[in-house]
Amino acid sequence: MGTAEQHVALHWSTSEEGDRPFILEPISGQLNNYPSFFSSERPTRIIQHSDDLVCYNTDWLKSHKGTSSLALRPKTTEEVSEIVAYCSKNKLAVCPQGGNTGLVGGSIPIFDEIVVSMSLMNNILHFDDSTGILQCQSGCILENLENLVNDKGYTVPVDLGAKGSCQIGGNISTNAGGLRFVRYGSLHGNVIGLKVVLPSGEILDCMNTMRKNNTGYDLKHLFIGSEGTLGVVTEAAILCYPKNSETAVAFLGCNSFGDVLSCAKIVRQKLSGLLTSLEMLDNQAADTLRDNLKINVPISEHPFYVLIEISGSDSEYNEKKLNECLTLLMEKNHVNDGTIATELSRIKAVWSVRERITEALLQEGYGYKYDISLPLNDFYKVVEIMRERLDKRVTRCVAYGHLGDGNLHFNATTRTFDPEVLSLIEPFIYEYTSKRNGSISAEHGIGYKKTKYLHFNKTQTAINLMKSMKALMDPQGILNPYKVLP
Ligand code: FAD
Ligand code: 2HG
Ligand code: ZN
Numbered sequence: 001m002g003t004a005e006q007h008v009a010l011h012w013s014t015s016e017e018g019d020r021p022f023i024l025e026p027i028s029g030q031l032n033n034y035p036s037f038f039s040s041e042r043p044t045r046i047i048q049h050s051d052d053l054v055c056y057n058t059d060w061l062k063s064h065k066g067t068s069s070l071a072l073r074p075k076t077t078e079e080v081s082e083i084v085a086y087c088s089k090n091k092l093a094v095c096p097q098g099g100n101t102g103l104v105g106g107s108i109p110i111f112d113e114i115v116v117s118m119s120l121m122n123n124i125l126h127f128d129d130s131t132g133i134l135q136c137q138s139g140c141i142l143e144n145l146e147n148l149v150n151d152k153g154y155t156v157p158v159d160l161g162a163k164g165s166c167q168i169g170g171n172i173s174t175n176a177g178g179l180r181f182v183r184y185g186s187l188h189g190n191v192i193g194l195k196v197v198l199p200s201g202e203i204l205d206c207m208n209t210m211r212k213n214n215t216g217y218d219l220k221h222l223f224i225g226s227e228g229t230l231g232v233v234t235e236a237a238i239l240c241y242p243k244n245s246e247t248a249v250a251f252l253g254c255n256s257f258g259d260v261l262s263c264a265k266i267v268r269q270k271l272s273g274l275l276t277s278l279e280m281l282d283n284q285a286a287d288t289l290r291d292n293l294k295i296n297v298p299i300s301e302h303p304f305y306v307l308i309e310i311s312g313s314d315s316e317y318n319e320k321k322l323n324e325c326l327t328l329l330m331e332k333n334h335v336n337d338g339t340i341a342t343e344l345s346r347i348k349a350v351w352s353v354r355e356r357i358t359e360a361l362l363q364e365g366y367g368y369k370y371d372i373s374l375p376l377n378d379f380y381k382v383v384e385i386m387r388e389r390l391d392k393r394v395t396r397c398v399a400y401g402h403l404g405d406g407n408l409h410f411n412a413t414t415r416t417f418d419p420e421v422l423s424l425i426e427p428f429i430y431e432y433t434s435k436r437n438g439s440i441s442a443e444h445g446i447g448y449k450k451t452k453y454l455h456f457n458k459t460q461t462a463i464n465l466m467k468s469m470k471a472l473m474d475p476q477g478i479l480n481p482y483k484v485l486p
Contacts, residue, residue, distance in 0.1 A: 085201025098170025104447025138169025175225030253302030278404030
Protein backbone atom coordinates (compact mmCIF):
# COMPACT_ATOMS: atom_id res chain seq x y z
CA MET A 1 0.00 0.00 0.00
CA GLY A 2 1.34 3.40 -0.91
CA THR A 3 2.10 5.89 1.81
CA ALA A 4 3.25 9.45 1.68
CA GLU A 5 6.71 8.23 2.73
CA GLN A 6 6.97 6.30 -0.50
CA HIS A 7 6.83 9.54 -2.37
CA VAL A 8 10.16 9.80 -4.11
CA ALA A 9 9.77 12.92 -6.18
CA LEU A 10 13.39 13.83 -6.44
CA HIS A 11 13.81 17.52 -6.72
CA TRP A 12 10.69 19.48 -6.69
CA SER A 13 8.66 20.19 -3.67
CA THR A 14 5.10 19.00 -3.50
CA SER A 15 2.20 20.76 -1.97
CA GLU A 16 1.46 19.41 1.49
CA GLU A 17 1.86 15.66 1.33
CA GLY A 18 -1.06 15.33 3.71
CA ASP A 19 -3.25 16.52 0.85
CA ARG A 20 -3.38 13.06 -0.56
CA PRO A 21 -7.09 12.55 -1.18
CA PHE A 22 -7.41 8.87 -0.47
CA ILE A 23 -5.43 5.77 0.34
CA LEU A 24 -4.61 3.61 -2.62
CA GLU A 25 -5.15 -0.07 -2.22
CA PRO A 26 -3.13 -2.78 -3.90
CA ILE A 27 -5.09 -4.18 -6.79
CA SER A 28 -3.08 -7.36 -7.27
CA GLY A 29 -5.18 -9.52 -4.96
CA GLN A 30 -8.30 -8.71 -6.95
CA LEU A 31 -7.09 -9.43 -10.45
CA ASN A 32 -9.05 -12.67 -10.80
CA ASN A 33 -12.31 -10.78 -10.85
CA TYR A 34 -10.97 -8.36 -13.35
CA PRO A 35 -11.80 -7.86 -17.05
CA SER A 36 -11.31 -10.71 -19.46
CA PHE A 37 -8.12 -9.56 -21.14
CA PHE A 38 -6.17 -10.23 -18.02
CA SER A 39 -6.34 -13.98 -18.37
CA SER A 40 -5.62 -14.34 -22.08
CA GLU A 41 -2.62 -12.05 -22.57
CA ARG A 42 -1.45 -11.52 -19.02
CA PRO A 43 2.31 -11.05 -19.46
CA THR A 44 2.13 -8.30 -22.06
CA ARG A 45 -0.91 -6.48 -20.79
CA ILE A 46 -0.57 -6.62 -17.04
CA ILE A 47 2.78 -5.34 -15.92
CA GLN A 48 3.57 -6.15 -12.30
CA HIS A 49 7.21 -7.08 -12.08
CA SER A 50 9.22 -4.26 -10.54
CA ASP A 51 11.88 -4.35 -13.29
CA ASP A 52 9.22 -4.09 -15.98
CA LEU A 53 7.53 -1.26 -14.14
CA VAL A 54 10.58 1.00 -14.06
CA CYS A 55 9.81 2.67 -17.40
CA TYR A 56 6.17 3.27 -16.42
CA ASN A 57 7.25 4.80 -13.11
CA THR A 58 10.00 7.04 -14.47
CA ASP A 59 9.56 10.21 -16.51
CA TRP A 60 11.53 11.07 -19.66
CA LEU A 61 13.70 13.53 -17.78
CA LYS A 62 14.39 10.89 -15.12
CA SER A 63 13.51 13.50 -12.53
CA HIS A 64 10.73 11.57 -10.84
CA LYS A 65 10.08 7.96 -9.86
CA GLY A 66 6.62 6.80 -8.91
CA THR A 67 5.93 3.58 -7.02
CA SER A 68 3.15 2.03 -9.04
CA SER A 69 2.99 -1.72 -8.79
CA LEU A 70 0.65 -2.15 -11.72
CA ALA A 71 0.54 -0.97 -15.32
CA LEU A 72 -2.31 -2.07 -17.58
CA ARG A 73 -2.28 -2.01 -21.37
CA PRO A 74 -5.80 -1.97 -22.81
CA LYS A 75 -6.51 -2.31 -26.52
CA THR A 76 -9.99 -0.85 -26.85
CA THR A 77 -12.13 1.96 -25.48
CA GLU A 78 -14.32 -0.66 -23.83
CA GLU A 79 -11.35 -2.12 -21.98
CA VAL A 80 -10.31 1.33 -20.77
CA SER A 81 -13.88 1.85 -19.68
CA GLU A 82 -13.88 -1.44 -17.75
CA ILE A 83 -10.61 -0.57 -16.03
CA VAL A 84 -11.68 2.93 -15.06
CA ALA A 85 -15.12 1.77 -13.92
CA TYR A 86 -13.43 -0.84 -11.73
CA CYS A 87 -11.03 1.74 -10.32
CA SER A 88 -13.90 4.13 -9.69
CA LYS A 89 -15.88 1.46 -7.85
CA ASN A 90 -12.86 0.52 -5.75
CA LYS A 91 -11.52 4.05 -5.33
CA LEU A 92 -8.23 3.31 -7.03
CA ALA A 93 -6.21 6.09 -8.60
CA VAL A 94 -5.29 5.97 -12.28
CA CYS A 95 -2.48 7.62 -14.20
CA PRO A 96 -3.11 7.68 -17.96
CA GLN A 97 0.18 7.35 -19.82
CA GLY A 98 0.94 7.95 -23.49
CA GLY A 99 4.48 7.94 -24.83
CA ASN A 100 5.76 9.24 -21.48
CA THR A 101 7.69 12.10 -23.10
CA GLY A 102 5.96 14.79 -21.04
CA LEU A 103 8.29 17.26 -19.37
CA VAL A 104 6.24 18.30 -16.34
CA GLY A 105 5.74 15.03 -14.48
CA GLY A 106 2.13 14.53 -15.65
CA SER A 107 2.53 11.08 -17.14
CA ILE A 108 4.00 9.16 -14.24
CA PRO A 109 2.41 8.06 -10.99
CA ILE A 110 3.30 10.22 -8.03
CA PHE A 111 2.60 7.47 -5.52
CA ASP A 112 1.25 4.08 -6.53
CA GLU A 113 -1.48 5.04 -8.98
CA ILE A 114 -2.32 2.35 -11.53
CA VAL A 115 -0.74 3.24 -14.84
CA VAL A 116 -3.07 2.88 -17.80
CA SER A 117 -0.69 2.78 -20.72
CA MET A 118 -2.23 3.56 -24.08
CA SER A 119 0.59 2.03 -26.12
CA LEU A 120 -1.43 -0.90 -27.49
CA MET A 121 -4.23 1.38 -28.64
CA ASN A 122 -2.46 2.13 -31.90
CA ASN A 123 -4.98 1.39 -34.62
CA ILE A 124 -5.83 3.70 -37.46
CA LEU A 125 -9.60 3.75 -37.77
CA HIS A 126 -10.16 5.73 -40.95
CA PHE A 127 -8.57 8.34 -43.17
CA ASP A 128 -10.72 10.43 -45.46
CA ASP A 129 -8.46 11.66 -48.25
CA SER A 130 -10.98 14.18 -49.47
CA THR A 131 -11.37 16.03 -46.16
CA GLY A 132 -8.03 15.12 -44.56
CA ILE A 133 -9.76 13.89 -41.40
CA LEU A 134 -7.86 11.10 -39.70
CA GLN A 135 -9.57 8.90 -37.11
CA CYS A 136 -7.34 6.80 -34.92
CA GLN A 137 -6.90 5.35 -31.47
CA SER A 138 -5.10 7.64 -29.07
CA GLY A 139 -2.02 5.46 -28.59
CA CYS A 140 -0.82 5.98 -32.18
CA ILE A 141 2.72 7.36 -32.28
CA LEU A 142 2.78 10.81 -33.84
CA GLU A 143 5.49 9.96 -36.38
CA ASN A 144 3.57 6.90 -37.58
CA LEU A 145 0.53 9.07 -38.19
CA GLU A 146 2.65 11.57 -40.11
CA ASN A 147 4.09 8.81 -42.31
CA LEU A 148 0.65 7.35 -42.90
CA VAL A 149 -0.97 10.59 -44.00
CA ASN A 150 2.12 11.65 -45.99
CA ASP A 151 1.54 8.63 -48.20
CA LYS A 152 -1.92 10.01 -48.93
CA GLY A 153 -0.66 13.53 -49.66
CA TYR A 154 -1.41 15.04 -46.25
CA THR A 155 0.47 16.17 -43.15
CA VAL A 156 -0.58 16.18 -39.49
CA PRO A 157 -0.90 19.63 -37.90
CA VAL A 158 1.52 18.98 -35.04
CA ASP A 159 5.20 18.08 -35.09
CA LEU A 160 7.71 17.92 -32.25
CA GLY A 161 11.10 16.53 -31.37
CA ALA A 162 9.54 13.64 -29.45
CA LYS A 163 7.49 12.53 -32.49
CA GLY A 164 9.07 9.06 -32.54
CA SER A 165 7.72 8.27 -29.05
CA CYS A 166 4.88 10.61 -28.16
CA GLN A 167 1.31 9.55 -28.89
CA ILE A 168 -1.50 11.56 -30.38
CA GLY A 169 -3.49 11.05 -27.16
CA GLY A 170 -0.61 12.57 -25.18
CA ASN A 171 -0.34 15.43 -27.67
CA ILE A 172 -4.05 16.11 -27.31
CA SER A 173 -4.03 15.78 -23.53
CA THR A 174 -1.20 18.31 -23.27
CA ASN A 175 -2.42 20.43 -26.21
CA ALA A 176 1.15 20.13 -27.50
CA GLY A 177 2.39 23.11 -29.49
CA GLY A 178 5.55 22.16 -31.32
CA LEU A 179 7.25 23.19 -34.50
CA ARG A 180 4.34 23.85 -36.86
CA PHE A 181 2.10 25.84 -34.55
CA VAL A 182 2.89 29.04 -36.44
CA ARG A 183 1.26 27.50 -39.54
CA TYR A 184 -1.53 25.23 -38.29
CA GLY A 185 -2.36 26.61 -34.85
CA SER A 186 -3.27 24.60 -31.76
CA LEU A 187 -4.89 21.21 -31.36
CA HIS A 188 -7.95 23.01 -30.02
CA GLY A 189 -8.47 23.99 -33.66
CA ASN A 190 -7.35 20.77 -35.28
CA VAL A 191 -9.02 18.11 -33.14
CA ILE A 192 -12.43 17.59 -34.71
CA GLY A 193 -13.67 14.78 -32.51
CA LEU A 194 -12.74 12.72 -29.46
CA LYS A 195 -13.82 9.60 -27.64
CA VAL A 196 -13.10 9.72 -23.94
CA VAL A 197 -13.53 7.46 -20.95
CA LEU A 198 -14.80 9.54 -18.06
CA PRO A 199 -13.65 8.99 -14.46
CA SER A 200 -16.81 6.96 -13.81
CA GLY A 201 -15.86 4.57 -16.61
CA GLU A 202 -18.64 5.90 -18.83
CA ILE A 203 -17.74 6.43 -22.49
CA LEU A 204 -18.26 9.93 -23.87
CA ASP A 205 -18.46 9.66 -27.64
CA CYS A 206 -17.69 13.00 -29.30
CA MET A 207 -16.13 11.41 -32.39
CA ASN A 208 -17.57 14.04 -34.65
CA THR A 209 -16.01 14.19 -38.12
CA MET A 210 -17.71 17.31 -39.42
CA ARG A 211 -15.73 20.55 -39.53
CA LYS A 212 -18.76 22.53 -38.48
CA ASN A 213 -20.78 21.46 -35.47
CA ASN A 214 -22.29 24.15 -33.26
CA THR A 215 -24.51 22.06 -31.05
CA GLY A 216 -24.08 23.54 -27.63
CA TYR A 217 -21.05 23.05 -25.39
CA ASP A 218 -18.11 21.67 -27.34
CA LEU A 219 -17.11 19.12 -24.73
CA LYS A 220 -14.03 17.84 -26.49
CA HIS A 221 -12.18 21.02 -25.52
CA LEU A 222 -12.38 19.99 -21.86
CA PHE A 223 -10.05 17.10 -22.60
CA ILE A 224 -7.61 18.94 -24.86
CA GLY A 225 -4.87 20.18 -22.56
CA SER A 226 -6.38 18.86 -19.32
CA GLU A 227 -3.52 16.37 -18.98
CA GLY A 228 -5.54 13.27 -18.21
CA THR A 229 -7.29 14.77 -15.19
CA LEU A 230 -10.82 14.76 -16.64
CA GLY A 231 -10.87 11.70 -18.88
CA VAL A 232 -8.84 9.14 -20.77
CA VAL A 233 -8.78 9.99 -24.46
CA THR A 234 -9.18 6.76 -26.44
CA GLU A 235 -9.92 7.90 -29.99
CA ALA A 236 -9.49 11.10 -31.95
CA ALA A 237 -10.43 12.69 -35.24
CA ILE A 238 -7.70 15.05 -36.41
CA LEU A 239 -7.77 17.52 -39.24
CA CYS A 240 -4.75 16.98 -41.49
CA TYR A 241 -3.61 19.40 -44.16
CA PRO A 242 -2.61 18.84 -47.78
CA LYS A 243 1.12 18.24 -47.77
CA ASN A 244 3.06 20.74 -49.78
CA SER A 245 5.41 18.99 -52.12
CA GLU A 246 8.20 21.54 -51.85
CA THR A 247 9.92 22.33 -48.58
CA ALA A 248 12.94 24.47 -47.88
CA VAL A 249 14.71 25.21 -44.63
CA ALA A 250 16.98 28.19 -43.98
CA PHE A 251 19.38 28.30 -41.04
CA LEU A 252 20.61 31.81 -40.35
CA GLY A 253 23.15 33.42 -38.04
CA CYS A 254 22.40 36.72 -36.28
CA ASN A 255 24.68 38.92 -34.21
CA SER A 256 22.13 40.19 -31.71
CA PHE A 257 18.70 39.36 -30.41
CA GLY A 258 17.52 42.64 -31.91
CA ASP A 259 18.51 41.20 -35.28
CA VAL A 260 16.59 38.01 -34.47
CA LEU A 261 13.46 40.08 -33.86
CA SER A 262 13.90 42.14 -37.04
CA CYS A 263 14.49 38.92 -38.90
CA ALA A 264 11.27 37.40 -37.49
CA LYS A 265 9.25 40.44 -38.50
CA ILE A 266 10.53 40.46 -42.06
CA VAL A 267 10.16 36.69 -42.43
CA ARG A 268 6.53 36.84 -41.33
CA GLN A 269 5.78 39.56 -43.86
CA LYS A 270 7.78 38.29 -46.81
CA LEU A 271 7.04 34.60 -46.43
CA SER A 272 3.46 34.78 -45.29
CA GLY A 273 1.45 31.85 -46.64
CA LEU A 274 4.58 29.72 -46.99
CA LEU A 275 5.98 29.78 -43.48
CA THR A 276 5.66 26.51 -41.53
CA SER A 277 8.21 27.11 -38.75
CA LEU A 278 10.03 30.02 -37.21
CA GLU A 279 12.43 28.84 -34.51
CA MET A 280 15.49 30.19 -32.70
CA LEU A 281 18.38 29.02 -30.56
CA ASP A 282 21.25 30.83 -28.93
CA ASN A 283 24.94 29.95 -29.03
CA GLN A 284 24.80 28.20 -25.64
CA ALA A 285 22.18 25.84 -27.03
CA ALA A 286 24.46 25.21 -29.99
CA ASP A 287 27.39 24.57 -27.63
CA THR A 288 25.32 22.02 -25.73
CA LEU A 289 24.61 20.15 -28.96
CA ARG A 290 28.23 20.24 -30.00
CA ASP A 291 29.58 19.17 -26.60
CA ASN A 292 27.05 16.46 -25.80
CA LEU A 293 25.85 15.09 -29.12
CA LYS A 294 28.68 16.15 -31.46
CA ILE A 295 26.18 17.98 -33.64
CA ASN A 296 27.41 21.23 -35.16
CA VAL A 297 25.43 24.14 -36.52
CA PRO A 298 25.68 24.19 -40.32
CA ILE A 299 27.06 27.76 -40.52
CA SER A 300 29.77 29.83 -38.82
CA GLU A 301 29.43 30.58 -35.11
CA HIS A 302 26.99 33.32 -34.13
CA PRO A 303 25.38 34.49 -30.88
CA PHE A 304 21.94 33.56 -32.28
CA TYR A 305 20.48 31.30 -34.93
CA VAL A 306 17.10 31.40 -36.64
CA LEU A 307 15.57 28.40 -38.38
CA ILE A 308 12.88 29.01 -40.98
CA GLU A 309 10.90 26.36 -42.80
CA ILE A 310 8.70 27.17 -45.75
CA SER A 311 6.55 24.85 -47.79
CA GLY A 312 4.43 25.31 -50.87
CA SER A 313 3.56 23.59 -54.09
CA ASP A 314 5.91 25.44 -56.43
CA SER A 315 9.63 25.14 -55.80
CA GLU A 316 10.51 28.02 -58.14
CA TYR A 317 8.12 30.35 -56.34
CA ASN A 318 9.41 29.18 -52.94
CA GLU A 319 12.98 29.77 -54.01
CA LYS A 320 12.20 33.21 -55.38
CA LYS A 321 10.37 34.29 -52.20
CA LEU A 322 13.04 32.83 -49.92
CA ASN A 323 15.86 34.44 -51.87
CA GLU A 324 14.12 37.83 -51.84
CA CYS A 325 13.60 37.55 -48.10
CA LEU A 326 17.17 36.45 -47.35
CA THR A 327 18.64 39.13 -49.60
CA LEU A 328 16.69 41.75 -47.70
CA LEU A 329 17.82 40.33 -44.36
CA MET A 330 21.46 40.37 -45.48
CA GLU A 331 21.17 43.88 -46.94
CA LYS A 332 19.81 45.14 -43.66
CA ASN A 333 22.56 43.28 -41.79
CA HIS A 334 20.08 41.33 -39.68
CA VAL A 335 21.63 38.11 -40.91
CA ASN A 336 25.36 37.52 -41.37
CA ASP A 337 25.55 33.97 -42.58
CA GLY A 338 23.07 31.34 -43.64
CA THR A 339 22.43 28.13 -45.48
CA ILE A 340 19.41 26.75 -47.30
CA ALA A 341 18.45 23.08 -47.47
CA THR A 342 15.93 21.73 -49.97
CA GLU A 343 16.90 18.08 -50.09
CA LEU A 344 15.23 15.82 -47.51
CA SER A 345 18.39 14.47 -45.88
CA ARG A 346 19.83 17.98 -45.48
CA ILE A 347 16.52 19.33 -44.22
CA LYS A 348 16.52 16.61 -41.56
CA ALA A 349 20.12 17.36 -40.61
CA VAL A 350 19.37 21.06 -40.17
CA TRP A 351 16.25 20.28 -38.13
CA SER A 352 18.20 17.99 -35.80
CA VAL A 353 20.08 21.08 -34.60
CA ARG A 354 16.84 22.48 -33.25
CA GLU A 355 15.02 19.26 -32.34
CA ARG A 356 17.80 17.56 -30.39
CA ILE A 357 18.64 20.32 -27.90
CA THR A 358 16.40 18.77 -25.22
CA GLU A 359 18.22 15.46 -25.59
CA ALA A 360 21.62 17.20 -25.46
CA LEU A 361 20.63 19.01 -22.27
CA LEU A 362 19.60 15.76 -20.62
CA GLN A 363 23.21 14.59 -20.74
CA GLU A 364 24.35 17.55 -18.72
CA GLY A 365 23.19 16.38 -15.31
CA TYR A 366 20.28 18.17 -13.71
CA GLY A 367 18.06 20.46 -15.78
CA TYR A 368 15.95 23.43 -14.63
CA LYS A 369 13.40 23.61 -17.39
CA TYR A 370 11.14 26.54 -18.23
CA ASP A 371 8.61 26.81 -21.03
CA ILE A 372 7.30 30.34 -21.02
CA SER A 373 5.68 32.68 -23.47
CA LEU A 374 6.53 36.35 -23.43
CA PRO A 375 6.00 39.41 -25.60
CA LEU A 376 8.87 39.40 -28.10
CA ASN A 377 10.48 42.53 -26.65
CA ASP A 378 10.95 40.72 -23.33
CA PHE A 379 11.65 37.34 -24.90
CA TYR A 380 15.41 37.22 -24.39
CA LYS A 381 15.80 39.76 -21.55
CA VAL A 382 14.80 37.12 -19.06
CA VAL A 383 17.66 34.90 -20.23
CA GLU A 384 20.17 37.68 -19.68
CA ILE A 385 18.74 38.37 -16.23
CA MET A 386 18.89 34.69 -15.34
CA ARG A 387 22.49 34.43 -16.51
CA GLU A 388 23.40 37.27 -14.19
CA ARG A 389 21.46 35.78 -11.27
CA LEU A 390 22.87 32.29 -11.68
CA ASP A 391 26.36 33.19 -12.87
CA LYS A 392 28.90 30.46 -12.07
CA ARG A 393 26.48 28.33 -10.09
CA VAL A 394 25.27 26.68 -13.29
CA THR A 395 27.02 24.86 -16.11
CA ARG A 396 24.95 26.65 -18.71
CA CYS A 397 21.94 28.81 -19.36
CA VAL A 398 20.44 27.88 -22.67
CA ALA A 399 17.66 29.51 -24.67
CA TYR A 400 15.77 28.24 -27.67
CA GLY A 401 12.21 28.01 -28.76
CA HIS A 402 9.33 28.75 -30.99
CA LEU A 403 10.11 32.34 -31.94
CA GLY A 404 7.08 32.52 -34.21
CA ASP A 405 4.79 31.81 -31.22
CA GLY A 406 6.64 33.88 -28.61
CA ASN A 407 7.47 30.64 -26.76
CA LEU A 408 10.86 30.51 -25.05
CA HIS A 409 12.49 27.37 -23.66
CA PHE A 410 14.91 28.55 -21.00
CA ASN A 411 17.01 25.78 -19.49
CA ALA A 412 19.77 25.96 -16.88
CA THR A 413 21.92 22.96 -15.99
CA THR A 414 24.03 21.81 -13.08
CA ARG A 415 25.81 18.51 -12.61
CA THR A 416 23.54 17.58 -9.72
CA PHE A 417 20.47 19.19 -8.26
CA ASP A 418 21.24 22.43 -6.43
CA PRO A 419 18.41 23.87 -4.31
CA GLU A 420 20.06 27.29 -4.28
CA VAL A 421 19.93 27.45 -8.07
CA LEU A 422 16.28 26.46 -8.00
CA SER A 423 15.50 29.18 -5.47
CA LEU A 424 17.24 31.75 -7.67
CA ILE A 425 15.07 30.79 -10.61
CA GLU A 426 11.69 30.11 -8.99
CA PRO A 427 9.43 31.87 -8.36
CA PHE A 428 11.34 34.77 -9.95
CA ILE A 429 10.94 33.58 -13.54
CA TYR A 430 7.22 33.01 -13.08
CA GLU A 431 6.72 36.43 -11.48
CA TYR A 432 8.65 38.02 -14.32
CA THR A 433 6.53 36.19 -16.88
CA SER A 434 3.25 36.85 -15.16
CA LYS A 435 3.96 40.60 -14.82
CA ARG A 436 4.36 40.75 -18.59
CA ASN A 437 1.15 38.83 -19.21
CA GLY A 438 3.13 35.85 -20.45
CA SER A 439 2.38 32.20 -19.80
CA ILE A 440 4.28 30.14 -17.22
CA SER A 441 3.68 27.05 -19.33
CA ALA A 442 3.24 27.84 -22.98
CA GLU A 443 3.02 24.27 -24.24
CA HIS A 444 4.23 21.55 -21.86
CA GLY A 445 1.37 21.89 -19.38
CA ILE A 446 1.24 22.05 -15.59
CA GLY A 447 1.58 18.35 -14.80
CA TYR A 448 2.85 17.70 -11.31
CA LYS A 449 5.78 20.07 -11.35
CA LYS A 450 4.03 23.39 -11.78
CA THR A 451 0.79 23.10 -9.85
CA LYS A 452 1.85 25.53 -7.16
CA TYR A 453 2.56 28.19 -9.79
CA LEU A 454 -0.79 27.96 -11.55
CA HIS A 455 -1.97 31.13 -9.84
CA PHE A 456 0.54 33.14 -11.85
CA ASN A 457 -1.65 32.57 -14.89
CA LYS A 458 -5.08 31.83 -13.52
CA THR A 459 -7.17 33.99 -11.23
CA GLN A 460 -8.57 32.48 -8.04
CA THR A 461 -12.00 32.49 -9.68
CA ALA A 462 -10.60 30.50 -12.59
CA ILE A 463 -8.86 28.03 -10.30
CA ASN A 464 -12.03 27.60 -8.24
CA LEU A 465 -14.00 26.89 -11.39
CA MET A 466 -11.39 24.39 -12.56
CA LYS A 467 -11.62 22.66 -9.17
CA SER A 468 -15.43 22.60 -9.38
CA MET A 469 -15.27 21.06 -12.84
CA LYS A 470 -12.84 18.43 -11.62
CA ALA A 471 -15.07 17.67 -8.62
CA LEU A 472 -18.12 17.40 -10.87
CA MET A 473 -16.48 15.06 -13.37
CA ASP A 474 -14.28 13.12 -10.98
CA PRO A 475 -15.85 13.40 -7.51
CA GLN A 476 -13.50 10.78 -6.06
CA GLY A 477 -10.42 12.40 -7.57
CA ILE A 478 -9.18 9.12 -9.03
CA LEU A 479 -7.99 10.38 -12.42
CA ASN A 480 -4.40 11.59 -12.52
CA PRO A 481 -4.47 12.99 -8.99
CA TYR A 482 -1.88 15.57 -7.86
CA LYS A 483 -1.68 16.94 -11.41
CA VAL A 484 -2.67 20.35 -12.84
CA LEU A 485 -4.68 21.64 -9.86
CA PRO A 486 -2.90 23.13 -6.85
P1 FAD B 1 2.73 11.54 -21.92
O1 FAD B 1 4.03 12.15 -21.59
O2 FAD B 1 2.61 10.09 -21.72
O3 FAD B 1 1.58 12.25 -21.08
C1 FAD B 1 1.48 13.64 -21.00
C2 FAD B 1 0.20 14.00 -20.21
O4 FAD B 1 -0.95 13.59 -20.93
C3 FAD B 1 0.10 13.29 -18.87
O5 FAD B 1 -0.56 14.14 -17.98
C4 FAD B 1 -0.74 12.06 -19.15
O6 FAD B 1 -1.44 11.62 -18.02
C5 FAD B 1 -1.68 12.59 -20.21
N1 FAD B 1 -2.08 11.59 -21.20
C6 FAD B 1 -1.32 10.91 -22.08
N2 FAD B 1 -2.08 10.16 -22.88
C7 FAD B 1 -3.37 10.35 -22.49
C8 FAD B 1 -4.63 9.87 -22.94
N3 FAD B 1 -4.73 9.03 -23.98
N4 FAD B 1 -5.73 10.30 -22.30
C9 FAD B 1 -5.67 11.18 -21.25
N5 FAD B 1 -4.50 11.66 -20.79
C10 FAD B 1 -3.36 11.26 -21.42
N6 FAD B 1 5.81 19.50 -26.15
C11 FAD B 1 5.33 20.51 -26.89
O7 FAD B 1 4.23 20.99 -26.63
N7 FAD B 1 6.05 21.02 -27.94
C12 FAD B 1 7.26 20.53 -28.28
O8 FAD B 1 7.89 21.02 -29.22
C13 FAD B 1 7.77 19.45 -27.53
N8 FAD B 1 8.96 18.91 -27.85
C14 FAD B 1 9.45 17.89 -27.10
C15 FAD B 1 10.69 17.35 -27.44
C16 FAD B 1 11.23 16.32 -26.68
C17 FAD B 1 12.55 15.75 -27.07
C18 FAD B 1 10.51 15.83 -25.57
C19 FAD B 1 11.06 14.72 -24.73
C20 FAD B 1 9.28 16.35 -25.23
C21 FAD B 1 8.74 17.38 -25.98
N9 FAD B 1 7.50 17.95 -25.68
C22 FAD B 1 7.01 18.97 -26.44
C23 FAD B 1 6.75 17.46 -24.52
C24 FAD B 1 5.91 16.20 -24.84
O9 FAD B 1 6.47 15.41 -25.82
C25 FAD B 1 4.56 16.53 -25.33
O10 FAD B 1 3.89 17.17 -24.28
C26 FAD B 1 3.74 15.35 -25.82
O11 FAD B 1 2.57 15.87 -26.36
C27 FAD B 1 3.41 14.31 -24.77
O12 FAD B 1 2.89 13.15 -25.40
P2 FAD B 1 3.06 11.71 -24.74
O13 FAD B 1 2.29 10.73 -25.55
O14 FAD B 1 4.46 11.40 -24.50
O15 FAD B 1 2.28 11.93 -23.37
C1 2HG C 1 11.10 21.92 -27.80
O1 2HG C 1 10.52 22.86 -28.34
C2 2HG C 1 10.41 21.22 -26.67
O2 2HG C 1 12.19 21.49 -28.21
C3 2HG C 1 11.30 20.92 -25.47
O3 2HG C 1 9.25 21.87 -26.30
C4 2HG C 1 11.76 22.15 -24.75
O4 2HG C 1 13.37 20.89 -23.54
C5 2HG C 1 12.70 21.91 -23.58
O5 2HG C 1 12.81 22.78 -22.71
ZN1 ZN D 1 8.77 23.52 -27.52
